[in-house]
Amino acid sequence: MLFISKPCCASNGNYLRWTYLYDSTVQRVLLPYTEVYSKTSVVYSKTSVVPTEIKNRIRPDVERYLSKSQSGFRPNRSTADVVWTHKWLSAKTLKEDVRIKITGIDMSAAFDAIKRSQILDILKTMIKEDELRIVRFLLSNTEINTKINGSSKAMPFMSNVGTPQGDSLSPVLFTIYLENALREIRTTLPEPNSSYGREIPSEIAYADDVDFIGHDYANIAKIQETLEKYQLKVNTDKTEFTLLPKSEEDWKKVKKVGSLIVDNEDIERRKQLSSTALSRLNNLWLKDNKIKTATKIHLYKSLVKSILLYNCSSWALTHTEEENLNAFHRKQLKKILNIKFPFKITNKSLYKKMSRKTTITANT
Structure with a gap:
């Protein structure tokens, strides 16, 4: 058995010490015990156990929040879902001789651009207060160590943007953050004007790789305008415009999440x-x-x-x-x-x- 202590800011300005009983035989964190203590006595040990446990605890809430179009960092989902959907779309266009236009966007350094206050505001509407406090702590006082020009001496500095990469919680927080932006983008996209348009998915996503699908290409300017509110930037060099008619062949050379269609x-x-x-x-x-x-x-x-x-x-x-x-x-x-x-x-x-x-x- 191992006790792991980490501080977490309480609503009254004090700190909570969350003490977890870690059972190494089953590799699972048990229920937390809290104790209020002053800021001057903050001593804690870094561990990857707490982010993983919090991720598991908020998973049901996250699944209810995310769109079905998002396949990244979710249970029983993978890049194969993205590839399979694109193959279904191409097969449908070949069979029915219709045109589908796909606008594929990719974002630059998306995980490093998250505004932490915004993700916490989103989480307030989703998860319990106890879990929110722990997430707030995990996102606070993060330190990045760098080495420049092969120097053996680390040069640490504090980071207050982005999600600390390296644990299992960070990508989940990003998908939540991106989903909030995509909800706003969806309101700017045109509604399908035919029964066929309503049969096909309007969006396919894996983490920050997002494809918008319709009879017309998506308006990149409007998408970029919305994403900028969330400090996210579209990498225009990687933006793809794909046409799926029966007569075209270029789409066969397009890669989606590393696979050809x-x-x-x-x-x-x-x-x-x-x-x-x-x-x-x-x-x-x-x-x-x-x-x-x-x-x-x-x-x-x-x-x-x-x-x-x-x-x-x-x-x-x-x-x-x-x-x-x-x-x-x-x-x-x-x-x-x-x-x-x-x-x-x-x-x-x-x-x-x-x-x-x-x-x-x-x-x-």
Whole structure:
């Protein structure tokens, strides 16, 4: 058992000491105990446990607040949701021969631009007072350490804007902050003028990557004007305008959260990227006597296979495409195990050597 103490400002100007009983066996923070004490006796220890516990406690309120269009930093949601939705849109335009215009925006240093007083005002309407006080404390007196020109001496300074990055709560606070801005932007967007327009989603978002969808491109000037109220700035160099009619082909080259919309082109790109990652570690794979096979396999799954299968849950593969992908996967496995011609090995023996079957269709 471990006691963790952190101060939190109370409504009467005093400080509350929140003492958490941390059970290392279950890795969970139990209920807090509070005690009022003076500012002169503030002593606390930094820990990542409290932000994680607060994130879990406010999660139901956050889920009720966020729009369904936001897939970033939410349970059971991922970039695959974004890619799948774009694939559905492209399939619908190809089937029904209609035009859809997508305005994709990206924001510059969005996490560092949050005005903390604004996020606290938003949270007041969402979460309980106890949780709000803890969030207020976590956002206060944050210190950033920097090193300039390779200097070994850290140069700390206080930061009063943005969310302190590095814990699990910060991205959640950002999505709440952005949702408030998007609610205001939605009031400026034109209403769908057809039943078809009401069938398609008007917005797809993953954190600060937001796509506005409609029969016309969104007004970037109005969007920027609204976002500036929240100290958020659109990166105009990364703004994308995509047209999805049957006759156009340029949309097939557009990437959304790192994936191409067309499956076979995305798979080929994944193969190229994973091959590059594999080649960068050639020295590692060739050290047969120095690195254990189990370690190589673990590194391969973490550094190469994760690139190959990024957003693979959004793919709709034919049997032939699946077999080709598995063959490519086996080729990579042979390389990390240093199995070369003329030596031959059956697929069954290869998978056995890898400890368990690891085909693309297996549960990875």
